[in-house]
Amino acid sequence: MSEIILPPSLTAIRDDFLALEQRDRLxxxxxxxxxxxxxxxxYAEHPDLLERVEECQAPVFIFPEVDSDGIFHLHATAPAEAPTTRGFASILAQGLDGLTAQQVLDVPDDFPYMIGLTEAVSPLRIRGMLGILxxxxxAVRAHLG
Incomplete structure (x- = not known):
């Protein structure tokens, strides 16, 4: 079985979560x-450009983009009243920003399970993060054609 290689930004986020006790992860x-x-x-002035993530219970909207240099950026919005979902969007926005399109595609689909939150949050919330990813x-695959 080959070792999973994550980009340094996501490795740091994963390691930060896994270094904590369950209650501190939340x-x-x-x-x-x-x-x-x-x-x-x-985007703030044109919310119609954002895509609703239907898998999330809270209204999460994203706009993933790959710039002219092939670098990925994620713009997202989620209500402050939905901190779990907002936190997931933030993890992905911060962890994926600046990667190449291919690096984003190489992130394991099950990354949300790798950060040790399955006991701290409900499966429905994890499903929301899986949906965002x-x-x-x-969107990246569509951009690459």
Whole structure:
């Protein structure tokens, strides 16, 4: 069985979560929820450009983009009243930002299970993060043609 290679940004996030006790992992997730980058004005002023992530219970909207240099950026919005979902969006926004399109596609589909939150949050919430990652990858594949 081959070792899973994650980009350094996601490796650091995973290691930060796994270094904590279960109850502290939820606190770290809440900290991530407070660090979700604000939408750039071009998206904040045009919410119609964002895609709703239907797998999430809370209204999460994303706009994954690959710039002209082939570098990935994720713009996302989620309500402050949904800190778990907002935290997941923030983890992906911070962990995937600056990667190449191929590096994003190479992230294991089950990454949400790798950060040790399956006992801290409900399976439905994990499914939401899986949905965000799946929609990101679909958008990147569409961009690559």
């Amino acid at each position: 606190q770290l997730l809440l900290e991530f929820s407070q660090e979700l980058p604000a939408l750039p004005p071009r 799946g929609r990101i990858k679909r």
